[in-house]
Amino acid sequence: MNKKYFFFDIDGTLTDRKTKKIVPSAQLALNQLKEAGHFVSIATGRAHYKARDFMESVGLHDMVCCGGGGLVIQDELVQNIPLDxxxxxxxxxxxxxxxxxxxxxxxxxxxxxxxxxxxxxxxxxxxxxxxxxxxxxxxxxxxxxxxxxxxxxxxxxxxxxxxxxxxxxxxxxxxxxxxxYDAKHQGILDMMEHIHGDVKDVVVFGDDTNDLVMFDPQWTSVAMGNACQELKDVATYVADTNVNDGIYKICKEKGWI
CATH class of the missing domain: 3.30.1240.10 (Hypothetical Protein, Haloacid Dehalogenase-like Hydrolase; Chain: A; domain 2)
Known part of the structure; x- marks a missing residue:
């Protein structure tokens, strides 16, 4: 299987906005993606201190945070860029x-x-x-x-x-x-440079207008079924809603798990 590099938004993508908790099938997808040998990461606008507990609670060790200014690689905060x-x-x-x-x-x-x-x-x-x-x-x-x-x-x-x-x-x-700092796209590029991955193998998941910045035609972009229309319009694929197992379903459909 060709190794992919997955970046997931948190709110409305991995988590149910009503419960604020990760959708169970999304957690299953994360687990199976890791087992399949893929790189699996968070990509969030949240500050590092706010996103760290979530990252750890879902069993991940890598994260683009702080709107792209922060990078966590194997649990270590290696970058946190302030505003100009x-x-x-x-x-x-x-x-x-x-x-x-x-x-x-x-x-x-x-x-x-x-x-x-x-x-x-x-x-x-x-x-x-x-x-x-x-x-x-x-x-x-x-x-x-x-x-x-x-x-x-x-x-x-x-x-x-x-x-x-x-x-x-x-x-x-x-x-x-x-x-x-508002550059999740650049944060993903920075991460890929650190881990020596090929950007064509990147897959991003999002649901809202603040995720538009990381939907890039040079890689695969997945909009959740509950996403705003602007995101769906530029997505490579549109999945089912996150609470209707959208992440798990599309990962199975595309052969990533």
Whole structure:
């Protein structure tokens, strides 16, 4: 069997969005893919600290994380690329001048740093476990690395933040905008270079618009049946829905297991 290099998104692909747990047949597929001698990895926008437990819980040892900026190879974090520092600082300063709250993730942890409670006053807490560290003397110019930023700007006011699109950004909730390294495609290429694999043997699985970046015509891309139409339109194959055993079925159909 020709060795393949599989990269799976987590939410809505491997996991049931209702239960937040891996679909049992997807776990079976992961196990059988490994047994067949394939390389099996996670590809997620989640930070390393957030994705590590999931990776380990499903029995994997390799991962593209942090939106492509992070690489875990055989359980070791070998790369974690921060945001462009000068662009991040410029965006943050503009946001603060406009009166919005800014949270800074300065390391690989649940900690976020901020000057005051402006962010929470404007849009509440982040939609995930967070340790808020308040420092009235927080100096943006002295920051050496910024991994993520969260700005409490509502969607209808985004145009005010004219520097917004100088960095990759995502909005998962209406209340705030998130800036993070956004290059899962490059993360996969980096991984393939590290492990000396041929990119034509890559197979990626995804379900949402943030997975568009890793659907590349030079390899095989699989959209789940529950995926957005934009992803299905550019996929090599469209599987059944993830909760209807889509991953397992297509792996069997294509002879990967």
């Amino acid at each position: 520092l000068e662009k991040s600082k410029a965006i943050a300063k503009q946001a603060l001048q406009l009166g919005y709250g800014v949270l800074f993730m300065l390391d690989d942890s649940v900690n976020v740093y901020t000057k005051d409670h402006t962010f929470q006053d404007q849009c509440g807490n982040r939609q995930e476990p967070t340790e808020y560290i308040y420092d009235a003397n927080l100096d943006i110019d002295k920051m050496e690395k910024i991994y993520k930023m969260y700005i409490s700007i509502p969607k209808e006011e985004e145009s005010r933040l004219t520097l917004k699109d100088t960095l990759g950004n995502l909005r998962f909730v209406p209340e705030y905008l998130m800036f993070q």
